[in-house]
Amino acid sequence: MLMAKMYQNTFSIDNVILGFDAGALKVLLIERAEEAFIGQMALPGNLVREDENLDDGAARILLELTGLEEAHLEQLHTFGNVDRHPLGRVITVAYYSLIRISNYNLQPRSTFARKAVWINVSELPDLAFDHNIIVAKALRRIKRKLRHHPIGFELLPEQFTLRQLQELYESILQIGIDTRNFRKKILSYDFLAETGEKQKQVSHRAAKLYCFDKKRYKELEQLGLNFDL
Amino acid sequence: MLMAKMYQNTFSIDNVILGFDAGALKVLLIERAEEAFIGQMALPGNLVREDENLDDGAARILLELTGLEEAHLEQLHTFGNVDRHPLGRVITVAYYSLIRISNYNLQPRSTFARKAVWINVSELPDLAFDHNIIVAKALRRIKRKLRHHPIGFELLPEQFTLRQLQELYESILQIGIDTRNFRKKILSYDFLAETGEKQKQVSHRAAKLYCFDKKRYKELEQLGLNFDL
């Protein structure tokens, strides 16, 4: 057995990438191909380079391990318990992002990860390091945020039906919502635009497709709108 | 001139300690007695030790630089731009806390800080490093949090009048609040307890003193209460 290298004052980044598919929230995991926790599932993460800003590192690491680009990453929390990494002192800065699963093709560009897969958040295995704790924190954060910020759209296709949106809220927040009231409310905010398109190939009346009008939302926000589901 | 040491992969902690006095929010600053930014005002911060958890480090550093103990510190954000520290790569984990100014005596126990002082957040000088950015972030965070969590009390004496509480909200959130509606609402939550005491030595009708009943609040929270100013 090889002697593993020891880390001293090292910083890493771990990304919690969340997507929504088949009515459930999923998180992107990799299978580790290096020590420690070799072979175990983990968040896509790696060490930060000396010459890169943290935010840039998060984007680079995500790209290398999963092939994902352009995910809008936000910082979640920094985990720095002494014993969180078996090979030494490594504090990790966790980032999270919401993405449209269908927009992306997962292709690790590094030998560090064997593969990248989407796992349902309600069926998480034991993850490497303190990654279960990190995911739990991300889930709490996003549930909270979903209530007060118009971010549900980031998980849906560009164009979506109101029902899809409602189901997303119901699934993530674990609540039931009255359809009529939901439609009334979300449309009254006036930041959803009809695309003019409709669903196709459904065996029932086709629903209108909407998109999130970000420019409009920013305007309304200036005027003092504050979104609340 | 001495050659300053260079840092490589180093982590530090900076604390944003907020207090409320004379109707204004204040932040605790020290005057730096060491390189870099010697002589300049800065947040109380220092390097993390290899053998301590981040959260423990935050508490230790606060104690050493200011003499404050028992402040409930929460993590704010981690700042890790490459150029944020002139002597090398240092990422810093920022923590914040709300405290009752009157409860504490400021006494630095380290030569690292020349003195610790409370500065009105609306009159901040140029701070060392990226500390102005860190303070700004803390202020945004606490304004948000104040609206949805019962944390205003942490800035007031144990016993306070409803008017003091109202003024705190008005000052920090920069809004005007109707006195009758405010009292009605805050009392209706039923987590403020009359202490039986009244103001003394005021040249007008003495107001009742209340305290925050944390146990009661926790109960109500379980039952699904959610506070909103």
Add this chain to the structure above:
DNA sequence: GCAAAAGTGTTAACTTTACACCCATGT
């Protein structure tokens, strides 16, 4: 007795909730 802040209730406007049927489309 007067100055200064404490304390108190009611109404109108608005927001939220609860609830049931017809419509459009594909098979």
Add this chain to the structure above:
DNA sequence: ACATGGGTGTAAAGTTAACACTTTTGC
């Protein structure tokens, strides 16, 4: 023609917002 989800309005309950005067105390 039937099965499936899409789409719509109204009334009651609850919440928020606006507003002015009397009370207590120290000087």
